[in-house]
Amino acid sequence: xxxxxxxxGRLGYYLLKALLNEGHEVLVLEKDKSICKTITDELGSVCFxxxxxxxxxxxxxxxxxADMLVAVTGDDEDNLVACxxxxxxxxxxxxxxxxxxxxxxxxFRKLGVDVTVSATDIILEAIEREVPTHPVTExxxxxxxxxxxxxxxxxxxxxxxxxxxxxLNFPKDSKLALIIPHEGTAQVPGPxxxxxxxxxxxxxxxxxxxDALKDTLRG
Amino acid sequence: MKVIIMGCGRxxxxxxxxLDEAGHEVTVLDSDTYSFRRLPSxxxxxxxxxxxxxxxxxKKAGIDECDIFVAVTQGDNRNVMACQIAKHLFNVPRxxxxxxxxLREEMYQALExxxxxxxxx
Numbered sequence: 001x002x003x004x005x006x007x008x009g010r011l012g013y014y015l016l017k018a019l020l021n022e023g024h025e026v027l028v029l030e031k032d033k034s035i036c037k038t039i040t041d042e043l044g045s046v047c048f049x050x051x052x053x054x055x056x057x058x059x060x061x062x063x064x065x066a067d068m069l070v071a072v073t074g075d076d077e078d079n080l081v082a083c084x085x086x087x088x089x090x091x092x093x094x095x096x097x098x099x100x101x102x103x104x105x106x107x108f109r110k111l112g113v114d115v116t117v118s119a120t121d122i123i124l125e126a127i128e129r130e131v132p133t134h135p136v137t138e139x140x141x142x143x144x145x146x147x148x149x150x151x152x153x154x155x156x157x158x159x160x161x162x163x164x165x166x167x168l169n170f171p172k173d174s175k176l177a178l179i180i181p182h183e184g185t186a187q188v189p190g191p192x193x194x195x196x197x198x199x200x201x202x203x204x205x206x207x208x209x210x211d212a213l214k215d216t217l218r219g
Numbered sequence: 220m221k222v223i224i225m226g227c228g229r230x231x232x233x234x235x236x237x238l239d240e241a242g243h244e245v246t247v248l249d250s251d252t253y254s255f256r257r258l259p260s261x262x263x264x265x266x267x268x269x270x271x272x273x274x275x276x277x278k279k280a281g282i283d284e285c286d287i288f289v290a291v292t293q294g295d296n297r298n299v300m301a302c303q304i305a306k307h308l309f310n311v312p313r314x315x316x317x318x319x320x321x322l323r324e325e326m327y328q329a330l331e332x333x334x335x336x337x338x339x340x
Contacts, residue, residue, distance in 0.1 A: 053296055053323075054323065055325075076300065077272060077294065077297045080300050081296040084330065088326070088329060103273075103274055
């Protein structure tokens with residue numbers, strides 16, 4: 001795969017190294033002369049000096065045949081524009097942007113960025129997984145289908161403990177996929193499965209039903 | 220009309236002052252309060268500290284009722300991003316941005332943004 005990385009900062013540098021190790025064809029676009037020199041001295045001619053937001057630069061590095069463009073500069077606006085130029089002018093199939101402001105995620109996706117990555121959100125998710133006050137963790141989103149994979153924990157104070165699943169009113173578009181009990185291994189839940197404290201439930205649900213599913217499970 | 224101007228530089232301040240004089244409701248946004256010194260003492264609009272790419276700052280500036288959004292900061296990409304936020308997220312009827320680089324301007328026009336390039340004028 002041919003991948004273009006915009007921004008040769010620390011993130012771009014380590015990304016470049018990892019991708020090269022995996023055997024991909026990678027090129028970093030970086031405006032700063034000294035950063036370019038450092039990368040070239042260390043890793044060979046895999047750094048091109050230029051502005052990745054400019055159509056001319058992208059033309060020069062053959063963006064037309066790139067499989068992916070990853071914009072990881074420190075500025076959201078630069079990452080957005082680099083992805084937009086790549087997508088709209090050079091039809092790069094996959095664009096990835098790093099974002100600093102997590103609120104930009106939806107907006108970026110609307111405007112032609114396929115994937116957004118926010119360090120704030122990733123750290124928040126890690127915290128949510130560790131802290132029991134967050135009973136529902138969103139594990140994954142299947143955007144095309146409007147589905148979310150969630151992890152719900154049943155706490156000891158839930159009124160549903162001891163109840164069978166068939167007695168609970170689940171939202172129509174929610175399916176329980178797995179129950180990981182406090183002790184023992186994971187099981188596929190059936191209508192007769194009884195909820196116990198410490199149960200961890202992995203479920204697939206429509207985006208709008210996340211709260212309803214949580215309420216049903218936790219009472 | 221309600222106008223929001225992002226960037227209180229020489230162009231932004233001048234534009235804000237003349238629109239205010241013409242009787243429009245003007246709000247100027249800048250991420251450096253020192254820039255507001257450029258506004259004349261007679262300026263009757265609002266000068267607001269904030270980043271024009273931040274949806275909360277834009278809401279505070281009243282973007283929900285805004286008729287025109289103008290981005291005139293030093294950064295072409297910043298202007299373009301703010302304009303796209305105004306256009307696609309807040310459905311502002313008219314958005315304008317200044318783009319220094321005429322090569323980029325072409326690209327932004329393809330994205331249906333109204334741009335002015337002083338380089339070409």
